[in-house]
Amino acid sequence: MAKIVPFKAVRPTKDKAGMVASRPYENYSAGELKAQLEYNPFSFLHIINPGYKFQHEITGEKRFQLVRNRYLEFKEEEIFIQDKTPCYYFYKILTRTNMFSGIIAAASVQDYEDNVIKRHEDTLANRENLFKDYLKVVGFNTEPVLLTYPDSEIMDNLMLKVMKGEPEYEFSTYNKEKHILWKIESPEKVAKIKAEFETMPTLYIADGHHRSASSYLLAKESKAANPNHTGKEPYNYFMSFLISESKLQIFEFSRLITDLNGLSKEEFLIQLDLWFRIESRGLEVYTPTKKHHFNMYLDGEFHSLYLRKTNYEFTDSLSNLDTYILYQKILKPILNIQDLRNDDRIAYIHGKNDLIEIKSQVDSGNFAVGFGMLPLTIEELKKVADEGLTMPPKSTYIEPKLRSGLTIYEF
Numbered sequence: 001m002a003k004i005v006p007f008k009a010v011r012p013t014k015d016k017a018g019m020v021a022s023r024p025y026e027n028y029s030a031g032e033l034k035a036q037l038e039y040n041p042f043s044f045l046h047i048i049n050p051g052y053k054f055q056h057e058i059t060g061e062k063r064f065q066l067v068r069n070r071y072l073e074f075k076e077e078e079i080f081i082q083d084k085t086p087c088y089y090f091y092k093i094l095t096r097t098n099m100f101s102g103i104i105a106a107a108s109v110q111d112y113e114d115n116v117i118k119r120h121e122d123t124l125a126n127r128e129n130l131f132k133d134y135l136k137v138v139g140f141n142t143e144p145v146l147l148t149y150p151d152s153e154i155m156d157n158l159m160l161k162v163m164k165g166e167p168e169y170e171f172s173t174y175n176k177e178k179h180i181l182w183k184i185e186s187p188e189k190v191a192k193i194k195a196e197f198e199t200m201p202t203l204y205i206a207d208g209h210h211r212s213a214s215s216y217l218l219a220k221e222s223k224a225a226n227p228n229h230t231g232k233e234p235y236n237y238f239m240s241f242l243i244s245e246s247k248l249q250i251f252e253f254s255r256l257i258t259d260l261n262g263l264s265k266e267e268f269l270i271q272l273d274l275w276f277r278i279e280s281r282g283l284e285v286y287t288p289t290k291k292h293h294f295n296m297y298l299d300g301e302f303h304s305l306y307l308r309k310t311n312y313e314f315t316d317s318l319s320n321l322d323t324y325i326l327y328q329k330i331l332k333p334i335l336n337i338q339d340l341r342n343d344d345r346i347a348y349i350h351g352k353n354d355l356i357e358i359k360s361q362v363d364s365g366n367f368a369v370g371f372g373m374l375p376l377t378i379e380e381l382k383k384v385a386d387e388g389l390t391m392p393p394k395s396t397y398i399e400p401k402l403r404s405g406l407t408i409y410e411f
Contacts, residue, residue: 002116002149003108004197005237006086006190010140010408011168016042016079018171021179021403024143025049042079044142044405047071064137071140080408087185088193089407090162091241093400094178100400101159102243103184103193104144104407109219109236111203112212117147118202118385121209121393124341131214132221141215141409144241144402145208148378151244154196158189169406181406197242204385206248207398212238218411239409241402245378251351251397252375254295254358255326256367258345261336265299268334268369275312275329276305285355288374291322295372297358317383322373323395330371340393350397351375 012020019042028036028045036043037052050066051058058066074080089104111117135141149155162182169181184190205212215238222235260268272278276294281302286295292307307325318324331337337346347367349357358370376396384391 002197002200002203003111004103004105004203004240004242005108005194006088006184007106007234007237007239007409008083008086009089009104010075010080010082010410011406012042012079013081014169017169017181017406018173018179020044020079020405021171021173022405024401024404027401047074048404061133061137064134067134068138071138082410083183083185085185086190087183088190089168090159090182090184091402091406092163092180093402094180096176098249098399100243100247100249102241102247102400103155103159104239104241105193106234106237106409107145107147107203107212107240107242109216109238110231112216112238116202117205117212118382119205119209119212120381120385120389120391121205121395122390123209123213127210128213128217131210132217135214135218135411136221139411141211141239141411142404142407143208143211144239144407145212145215146206146398146400146402147203147240147242148206148245148248149197149200149203149242151246152196152200155193155244158192158196162189173403179403179406203242204382206243206381206396208240222411234409234411237409239407241400243400248378249399250375250378250381251399252373253323253348253350253394253397254355254370254372255331255394256347256349256358256361256370257331257335257337258347258366259368261334263334268298271334272305272330275308277308279304279306285359287355288372291320291374292325293374294322294326295355295358297355297362297370298368300363302359316389317380317387318389318391321376321380321384321391321395323376323392326371326373327392335369348394
């Protein structure tokens with residue numbers, strides 16, 4: 001039974017929502033970031049990049065405290081307001097090619113601990129603790145964890161009713177996306193949403209493993225320091241965006257490798273032949289159409305690689321993943337890529353970018369070889385999580401990607 005509850009969001013006033021909301025900080029180029037900070041005084045980027053005010057880069061706990069200060073300034077200037085009653089928030093994003101919709105709410109850290117909220121990726125302890133310390137100092141969370149739930153006719157019907165009402169926000173962005181948010185505060189609708197989530201035995205983290213892990217650590221620390229802990233404190237929850245499984249979109253990450261680990265092209269292909277049937281495609285841009293089929297671009301040519309299944313043993317859901325097969329049979333043993341997170345010989349391109357980008361990067365000499373594959377499915381993701389396993393890093397690129405600053409969860 002999933003415990004998904006409404007909360008009193010801190011939000012921008014209606015007239016400023018489009019100016020406040022920002023993409024994740026790391027998604028801006030240096031030029032874009034500078035322009036936003038110079039010409040948009042309402043951008044949430046001013047909060048998460050507080051050193052700009054002093055024309056000085058600030059790191060560590062000093063930065064955390066300045067983030068807190070900028071946030072309080074936005075509240076004092078009434079750029080932000082807080083809802084007086086706990087609400088759910090229905091959020092809809094229209095891109096050039098897709099429509100995403102879901103509910104912003106607070107998810108339980110106890111559900112995370114009890115594996116009601118299941119995960120499929122490993123997290124790094126140092127990042128978990130860094131984010132935990134950040135949350136503790138700033139006192140708020142603005143980037144929801146992306147959770148997915150089984151398709152629900154009841155939830156879909158509720159959303160249709162909500163969309164007939166006047167939205168709280170409706171604005172467009174420079175990349176031609178439209179963002180619409182409705183506030184759900186009627187006791188009847190709130191009760192129905194909460195009850196429907198309570199019928200769901202399991203939710204899955206689609207994106208935000210470090211954010212959920214750091215929220216869990218903060219809750220444990222806060223509970224230990226609070227002799228009057230009741231379980232109802234805000235630190236017992238973390239902000240989430242919940243989207244049904246059929247509305248989630250999963251892309252693949254292609255892999256680029258800087259060199260062939262000292263092998264000649266011929267030696268490399270001979271080693272590949274042990275595990276894969278190889279066909280040269282020349283300049284034909286080959287896109288895999290089946291699981292366990294891979295695209296490879298090497299020395300000016302595309303190749304198709306088909307796994308020799310008679311040689312390969314499928315033992316669990318992890319061994320079925322194409323990202324795992326690529327790592328275990330090519331990247332690790334042949335190209336000596338041991339650490340997928342930290343080896344500077346490997347780079348990733350998410351599948352929204354064309355395979356032509358792989359060709360361009362290899363032809364430029366920046367990389368020696370590139371690999372592509374089909375994206376994972378939601379069923380594969382769930383099986384890995386259900387078996388308590390973890391995928392290789394960069395196995396999925398999942399949309400939607402949400403704007404920061406539209407709803408803020410205070411601890």
